[in-house]
Amino acid sequence: MPQRQHSPYSKSVYKEPAPVHDPENPFESMMERFNLAAELLNLDEGIYNFLKMPAKQVIVSIPIQMDSGEIKVFEGYRVIHDDTLGPSKGGVRYAPDVTLDEVKALAAWMTWKCSILGLPFGGAKGAVKCDPSKLTPTELEKITRRYTASLISIFGPERDIPAPDMNTNEQIMAWIMDTYSMHVEHTETAVVTGKPVILGGSLGRIEATGRGVMISALSAMKKMNISPESAKVVVQGFGNVGSVSAKLLAEQGCKIVGISDISGGYYNPNGIDLEKVREHLKVHHVLSGFPEADSVTNAELLELPCDVLVPAAKEDQITAKNADKLNCKLIVEGANGPTTADADPILNERCIMVVPDILANAGGVTVSYFEWVQDRQGYFWPLDRVNMRLERFMRNAFDTVYETASRYNQPLRIGAYIQAIDKVARTVRLRGIYA
16 A cells, blocks of 8 residues: 655645644644545535534542542543544543543543444543552542542433443442442443443453454554564563453464563564463463563564564654664554554655554454444443454455545545544534534
8 A cells, every 4th residue: 555754734725723833742743644544535614613522521629538538639631532423432541641632532522432433422532630550459449439429411322331441450340330230229230331241241252452453453563564473572561451362463473573561572583472471370370481582672663573563562663763663563542542643744755564553452442332332222232242343344444544544545544534534524514513
């Protein structure tokens, strides 16, 4: 597929574009891609202004009594970017350094993910500014329940549906579901996804994002004539997404030569035995000291020679400072926003194909949609049906984005934005603007 460098944002045809000052700010980075896609679509200025900003931004104070008896107040966010296609959908993350701009970017990415995959959802994201590693289970539960209660008029199976994200899990989703159910006075399983299976969660949900990364990688490798059996893969981040992606790619015949976590990177050009990695993690909980790979820094890991690089850690890992040092043919973004806008032209010029986050890691929201459907039906699917349907959704989305990118002579990322924005814009025109 042809690769082409982006036109600079300063050439935007819109009278009042959202300013882009810091290409490593997640929201501004998202907006730079949005602006280019909007220009290529010749998007009407009114629709552009409608879609560029979140529909709703809520900031709440979360006072709780700590186990020590001290009262502390945490700050929580919920951003609904768009609900044109249906109720908004998006995770809730707990992190001490989370910002409103980050949540706004993540909410917008959810809008585009749902549009690309053909899901009847808009995009949202939530967060609480806290460090879960320094909180007891009781304190975490109090924060979660108070956050949910503060957003009781926002959440709802037909309004806004939370899910797990960074530092949140199925237990926290269970607390959200229970709190919401207590307020509405009936058990409402469809208000949240990523729940324990016993509470109406879907089989395959935990592995869904990593499985979607694997499907996207194989789809791109096929276009590039890269055989999985000959492919060397580096995975940055060994949490849920990274570890599942690595495992499933290895099962397809790929050789995993690099992995990393918070303790650093680990490299073995002859391949890393993931079963031994899992045994090491059971004992040590981090990769530090893993004996069958050479230690490298997380920065060095991104520059290792490989066919496929899967950044599955966090935002802003591939920037203009290191994009010219990467030694891969294909990047499949497992994390949200791992590549900054100023890195895109460098990667395009080097003909490194990038399967963007809004496509590659959309397996999670797709199976969340399956979970929501199953909850509403009261009928649950076996694992093989979940995985079969996920593969169909992901492959169809990849093929559609690839075709759109080729038609506009753009990289996959801009093709994905064009595809997503065009669908939402056409829906807005058909619905009209209520006044």
